[in-house]
Amino acid sequence: MKKNFLFFGSYIGINFLLIALIATATQPFQHHRSLASPVSTDTTHVTLQFVGDIMQHGSQRRAAMLEDTTKFNYKSCFELVADELKEADFTIANLELTLAGEPYTSYPTFSAPDKLVQDLVYSGVNVMATANNHSYDKGKKGLIRTLDVLDSLKILRAGTYRDTTEYLNSTPLILQKDSIRLALLNYTFSTNGIRVRPPNVVCAIDTAQILRDIHKSKASNVDAIIAFMHWGDEYTDQPNSYQKSISRLLHQKGIDYVIGAHPHVLQPMETFNDSTKAKKQVTVYSLGNFVAGQANEKRMGAIFRMKLQKIDHKLELSECGYILTWIDKPYKNGKRLYQVVPVDKVKTTPKSPRALYTKKYRHFFQKYNKGVFEYMYDTIDSKWVLTQADSSLDL
Template identity: 45%
Template sequence: MQILSVCLSLAANLGCMQKVISLILALGCSVFVWAGYSPDSTKRESLTLMFIGDVMGHGPQIRSAFNEKTNSYDYDDVFTRVSPLLKQADFAIANLEVTLAGSPFSGYPQFSSPDELVDGLTNAGVNVLVTANNHTVDRGKQGILRTIDVLNKKAIPFAGAYKDSLHRDSTYPLILEQNGIRLALLNYTYGTNGIPVPKPTVVNLIDTALIRADYNKAKKLKVDEVIAFMHWGLEYQRQPNLEQIWLARFMHNLGIRIVIGSHPHVLQRMEASFDTDTTKGQVAVYSLGNFVSNQRPQYRDGGAIAAVHIEKIDGVTQIKDAGYALVWVQTPTVDKKKRYRVLPVAKYELIDGYFNDDDQQKFNLFAADSRAIFDAENYNFYEIGYRDNHWVLPWATDKRWAIKPLKRIVPWQKSIFYPPFVIFPAR
């Protein structure tokens, strides 16, 4: 009681009597808990980013999405099974590798998909698109303009292609802000299949001088982090080439700490280091593979979602964790019609009897191939687990569902994977 009297007297003398929430007495010790006060006064904010690979629109996909009864297109069934995972991201960013040029719709080699493809993506949780890729100019100037108009009408943020230089200057870099964290998204492509970009439209092409200028502009906009989503590399190659590696290192050295890649249509390795007292956080994902497509050969019938968790602690942004989820594209025949379904591997491998024998074999092969290359070459990327009917994000649980133990190293210091750094000359 003497301790209680002393504590209450102290509180009264401080003029804070009304702020005392509780007084805990244990083993002769007393602890005050004050309203509006936390013993840890650190200001901490966080967000989760998810990056999605190539969203293709081959002819069979377009025909599959058509509903003869309603005379309309519907892509919801394609993406609904991966939606619960995507909706755990604050920003889910996908590579839209088609134009929305309107009818007549077409697949390879000059892609134009129904607008409803974007509705299917956004309904599933995708909320940002990148549009600079080798198919951006497939349907010419009008294809670029209509794609932009559709995305603007649907209020979907995007980066990569623009109506003209004024449009680019006023909207690029794309600024994304959530939970007190402000990001800039950059997007570039290696080319447009040899088709000149029609004036006055603009498609961001990979150019180190341009990337540097865009990064400097982003920093003037007071962003916490800059992200680059690159369309690069060689198709169907499971290893990044030297240009990809050099560009990633160029951007990391510049200050672009999160670098994401697409285009090869197969998976390539993922690497991360995290902000600690002794290491600097950086991410390089060289190829996410196909998110959805009609490509069925080995290695091409699926892809991965890369997730990056960042925190802002007392005004300083830190890359804290990373993970991936494999996705496989199933093409079952339903009502005498070929369908497309994006299936998260970690969930559907737990469901006995879901696949027929042929699909089970293909599913297992994709999962084994993907895990084999990630197991051998990834650094600091966990596979996101699925347990007890929910997704287990690495940063949201103490349990780790990695295929093998985590490798806590700085990958870009390993000369076996990284040649001496060369700064690309401006061009």
């Protein structure tokens, strides 16, 4: 009985072997070619977002002040955009103010409550670009206290430093996820005529300094270099010749992605191939205001989103686009509030100021952007989808 079972098992095994050999022999040749060229599994991804100017005018501070106290709460300001801010690995903002402590002041020299930055971190911002024309509004004390607060909150930062030693040890700022390493540099055209006193450092748009920082970044074994630039003419929706020439220089010298702020209004965005046509480069001339107490089109901003992927040790820009934002100023219990809203996710009436300026900038970007399109919100799947369709003009 045992012998018969073994023979039967051997018989079945031989037949299965013959069937397998015949099946293998009759497979298309294409199948064997694909086995010879396996798809790489060495792939990593990182998502970055950039937002524009973080301002703090007196009206914003009063709106955030809790009744009968000297405490503040800004969470409601960012609650409608917090999901978007948290979607990226790194969300980078231009901190255009100081945290110099009381007395709190606004234009022309800014000192904001620490709670503003605490609630920005709570809402998803985790990197600050600190070099801008208001970095030194409160002098040495303001610069150092701002950095102290940011460091206490474990916010990554670039652009301003307590002294030269800190600058040399901290530049470039490395943003790392898995095997992807990115260098972030930050520069400003001005400190509004206030002389930066040694040993403090506010990184200026100085080509010699920038070239040194680029060289150091390349030596730091990074996959790409980002420059967050504070530049341009205020309230002008086109880049000036200086912005264009500096952008070209940065790209020629090895900067992959150039992100701009300062004009307080939106300016064009573009992608293009580098001189070797091996890598896609980006320039965003101005992201406008993210939060501010200003009026009209100065209430419009954008979140610029980049998705990068690294395949077999080569980093590529897989996707980029923008989400339009607006600073709403609703009244609640007789008090004006400030709320940053993604315009395609939070609807409004067709003739509201938000709707009119949204339509204006959608036409503007379709006319002047090059290779950069808008993310639209898919209400069915509850996600942002990059679109190139003209229907994006509809509200």
